[in-house]
Amino acid sequence: PSLTLILLAGIWYAATAGKPSPLFPSPAEVWAAFQKESATGRLWTDTVSSLYRVGVGFGLATLIGLPLGMVLGHSLLARQALLPLVNFLRNISPIAWIPFAIAWFKIGDEAVIFLIFLAAFPPIALATIAAVLGTPRIHFRVGREYGLTGFAALRGVTLPAILPQVVT
Helix, strand or coil, X not given: CHHHHHHHHHHHHHHXXXXXCCCCCCHHHHHHHHHHHHHHCHHHHHHHHHHHHXXXXXXXXXXXXXXXXXXXXXXXXXXXXXXXXXXXXXXXXXXXXHHHHHHHHCCCHHHHHHHHHHHHHHHHHHHHHHHHHHCCHHHHHHHHHCCCCHHHHHHHHHHHHHHHHHHC
């Protein structure tokens, strides 16, 4: 890996040597800009802002996608009713939602959070559905034998059974 990194940096340096370009800066120009932005504090402020947007968007997708996926995985009727909507969202590229995000939320954090949500929600919901459907039925029967029903069964049986697959 180190040799690959050195080789790529060498190719980058050779490609930009003697040819100043604002579109393809040299490694030295990138390093200088990094130092400048680090010194002003703007780089760290922008990093925190970006992490906030990703965290909120992904968090919302998880808060909605995980419970919805568990319900859809358990209920055939709910799956028949709502899975087409999840698949519809999955099949539209988040990039295609950019004009809608700008029209609805203007340019700002809300639009970015919306786009991140749309990118993360379908995979989380579908992975959860697949994990529930792939869980051996014996787990749920054992839970019922212990008197677990409804939310207690979701929390005590389903969630522990599907967590490794959903996290992956």
